Amino acid sequence: MICAPDIAFDASGTAFISHNVEPKLWQIDARTFEIEEHVIRLGTRDQMEVGFGRLTLEPDGTFLGIAAVNGSSWRIDLASRSAAEVDSKRVDLTLQPDGC
Secondary structure, three states, X not given: OOOOOOEEEOOOOOEEEEOOOXXXXXXXXXXXXXXXXXXXXXXXXXXXXXXXXXXXXXXXXXXXXXXXXXXXEEEEEOOOOEEEEEOHHHOOOOOOOOOO
């Protein structure tokens, strides 16, 4: 199963949309509607094609994402445009009934 892309909003209303095949997020500014693409470098698994199917914004500005294909959990830092895999037992992402 491949999960669909997801969307999350920050406090200003800026939208962040995940790509479910490639490690990237699109940012749509709430005021100007300008789009910025963030290509994410994946820690030690750069060779792997990991897109994010489930996405949530943490209070510190980082994102938590669930890989769309294998269900692994990732902490995504837009400032450094990188992501690190995290222990899914320590991540509180509410999954949909279909696992996404």
